[in-house]
Amino acid sequence: MSVADDGRPLDLMAMAGLGSLKALLERAQAGDVTAQYNLGVQYFTGAGVPQNYLEAAKWYGAAADQGDAQAQFNLGLMFYGGTGIPKNIPYAYELFSLAARQGDERARQGMAAILTEVSPEEAAGLRRLGEEGQAATQH
Structure with missing residues (x-):
């Protein structure tokens, strides 16, 4: 204290x-x-x-x-690590991609880390998820 x-x-x-x-x-x-x-x-x-x-x-x-990028990143970390909540890599990636679109470099690094940890097929699916999210926010 x-x-x-x-x-x-x-x-x-x-x-x-x-x-x-x-x-x-x-x-x-x-x-x-x-x-x-x-x-x-x-x-x-x-x-x-x-x-x-x-x-x-x-x-x-x-x-x-x-739309708070810090909250998106922090929540993404919680889902990425399964910290107190069930681990959910696709949702972590989605949250990181939302924060990254707002310029959060840590979120970009989180996305890159996830892509190195999953299979090529999963990585392709996550990239599509990120692209769909980006397209949705532009409309």
Whole structure:
């Protein structure tokens, strides 16, 4: 726990402009993408809340659905590794491709890593999935 010079605990969420957990939750439930992403981070790391990967995935998913590249990447990592949720390589690839289209270099690296780990047939299918997703977002 971080403390101020006078020994009082610092509220790092408040210092970051995110307010209390209750306020953050209210904003996330109201659709605030930044609050949703930050709740995902908190639940994933256990910062200020009990660590809960399902809650992290829920909030990353909410932010990812709104197009947040960081949330797409983080949720993709969870599906890639099966971290607290069932491993799902095709969905991880899809999430990485969404983030990569927004310029996330880590997501491009994730896509490349996946393609080296699957069979040539699976890689071709994943590439098609990524291309279909790209075409859908352009229309």
